[in-house]
Amino acid sequence: MSSATARTTSSGSESDVLAVMDQRKRKRMESNRDSARRSRMRKQRHLDDLIGQVAKFQGDNARIAAQISTFAQQFTRLDTENAVLQAQVAELTERLHSLNSVLRLVEDFSGVAMDIPEVPDPLLKPWQLPCPSQAITASAMFQY
Template sequence: MSSSSTGKPTSSGSESDPQATVDQRKRRRMESNRESARRSRMRKQQHLDELIKQAAQLDEENARIVVQIDAYAQQFAKLDLENAILGARVMELTERLQSLNSVLYMVEEFSGVAMDIPEIPDPLLKPWQLPCPSQAITASADILPY
């Protein structure tokens, strides 16, 4: 009797084993799911942080580009004004030259002396033909920002 009382019955242990195994598997699966969800939330948060950082960088770049565009717009306005002034000056000088040529034609007619009177190009008809092609065109290096 004493030997039978000291030993544990095997039938009662084997009956509780399947339930304990199912519970243990369920618990491990729940822990695994929780861990997977935690990792997923961390990845999502990292992705969100990266997107926020990228948005900030793009905002900074956009601000720099806006400043650069403003500088170019100011430079364009300045050059456009200078171009208009130079165009008016060309027209004024062309009119003066035409007046001087007409005086030379009259002098040639009345004096009878042949004169070499150059033909004046029309800047409106030929805007790229310079009245004085031998004159060099110069530009400063700081016109362009590069």
């Protein structure tokens, strides 16, 4: 082979190597673009999921806030009703004691023995059941 042919062959193989390297570079760039596109799509899906979760949580938060408001109104109403009932219990208890005092005075002046039993007030001791010997069964509690 002549030196011109060798140069052509070497420059030919050199250009083949450059062409192969150029092709690999283009493939790598295309692969990187695809990878970047897939990454952007994943990020967008993740962002959309997070936005959906935020909307759901805001809705849940609003619903819970409305429930809290309703429960607070019910509590206020029941607390007021409880205060009224406690005042009525105190008034009725005072009346009972007053009536018992009058009956004792009548008993003292008349000399007639009157049976004035102390009336137990279960409302003043709600932790004590009026009939502790009676058992409450679970089946009786859930009958409709």
